[in-house]
Amino acid sequence: MIKLFQFKLCPFSRRVRFTLEEYNMRFVMIDEIIWNKRKEFLAVNPGGSLPVLIDEDDNVIINNYAIIEYIEEKHSHTTSGSSLISGDLISKAEIRRLVDWYDNKFYHEVSKIILRELIDKYYMKDRIDDKSPNMESVRIAQENSIYHFEYLSYLISSRSWIAGDFISQADIAAASHISCLDYLNKIDWDKWLEIKNWYARIKSQPAFSSILGDHIAGFQPPNHYSNPDF
C-alpha cells in the first residue's frame, strides 16, 4: 500500500492527502515531526522535507510538485474518471499558474510565516533560544493575506471554482493553505463571505473530511474548523 509521510499542519501534505482520497488510492499516513530529524525518515529523504510518498513498489517520491504530477498521471492511466488537472492545454496552464500562486507566493507571504511562528517554534522549543512566536511577524503575514483574499474573492466571484468551471488542484492548493490558517483561527470569516462560501463547498468534499478531522496535540482548533457548514 502507498505510504505518505506527512504533517497535519503542512499545506503541501494536505494537498497530497486530498488528491489520494479523491482518486480512491488506498494509503497509510505516517505523522512526521520533521523538527525531530528522525533517522529513519532522513534515510528515506535526506533533504528532510515533506511530503514524501512511497508507492506500492517502494519507489520514493519527494515533494509536492513531483508527487502531485505522479499521482495525476498514474490516475489518468488507470481510470476514465475526472481529473484535478483537466481540460485543454490552456485550462491546465491556468490551474498550474494558480497552484504556483498558492504554493509559492501565498506560502512565502502568508502561510509560511504564520506556521513558522506558531508551529515550527513550538516543535523546536527545546532547541532554540527565542521560542516565543513573533506576533509582529504574524500580524504582517495577516496583513499580506488581505490582497490575497481580495484576489481570491475576485476569482471565485467570476468563476465556479478558482481556475474555472470545475474543482481543480488550484482549489485544493488554496484550501490546503487556508485550512491550516483556519485551524490556527487566523481567518476573519465575517470579512470574506465569498471565500467562506467557496470554502464551505471545499469542506463538503468527501476527500476533505479527513483533514477536517485533524487534531494536533497542543493546538485546539476553533469550533467551526471541522464544521462543513461553519
Next chain:
Amino acid sequence: MIKLFQFKLCPFSRRVRFTLEEYNMRFVMIDEIIWNKRKEFLAVNPGGSLPVLIDEDDNVIINNYAIIEYIEEKHSHTTSGSSLISGDLISKAEIRRLVDWYDNKFYHEVSKIILRELIDKYYMKDRIDDKSPNMESVRIAQENSIYHFEYLSYLISSRSWIAGDFISQADIAAASHISCLDYLNKIDWDKWLEIKNWYARIKSQPAFSSILGDHIAGFQPPNHYSNPDF
C-alpha cells in the same frame, strides 16, 4: 508566433528559453525590466512576475511551472522527438523533484539572494534608499551554495546527467540558476571540477547558445562565461 516576456538574468526565464529552443518552437523575446512596472506588461500579467508566454492564439501563460508543463505537453503532441521530462512515472518524478530543488530550495537559499543584492537593487536604485548591495548577504548565499554544490557533485558523479541517463528539465533548472551566478562571476570553478565538466556539456548544447550570448548593460560577464570550453 510565440512571445516570451523575460529577463536575461532571471533563472526561470532562462529555462523557458532553453526549452523553446530545444523543441525548435519559434518565439520572440521581450526584455522586461519588471522593476519599471511597465503598464503594458502589467496589463498582460497583473502579478508582475516573469516569465510570461503568449502563445500563437494569444493565450497568456504565466510562471515557470505552468509554462514548462504546457510546452512539454504541447511538444509531446506534435512530435515523436525526445522530451526533457521523459521515462516512466518514477523517472519523471525524480526529474520534477530536482526541478523543485533548484527552483525552490536553491533559489531561496542562494540565487534569489545574490540576484536581489546585485541586480534587483541596481534596477531599483532610483526608488530605494539603501541601494548598495549587502555583501554580507551575498557572502552567506555563497556559503549556502557549498552544500548545494556538494550535492550536485554527488549527483553527477553517479549519473550521466542530474536526474539520470538523459539530459532533462532538472539539468536545465540547475543550469539556469548556475549560469546567472556565473554571469556575475560568483562561482569558483576550480573548486568544483565535476560541476565544471557537467556545465561544459550544458554550454555545448545548441539550445543554450543564446543564453551564453546574453549581455546586460551595466554588468560585464567574466571572459569564461560565453566560452563553451571555459
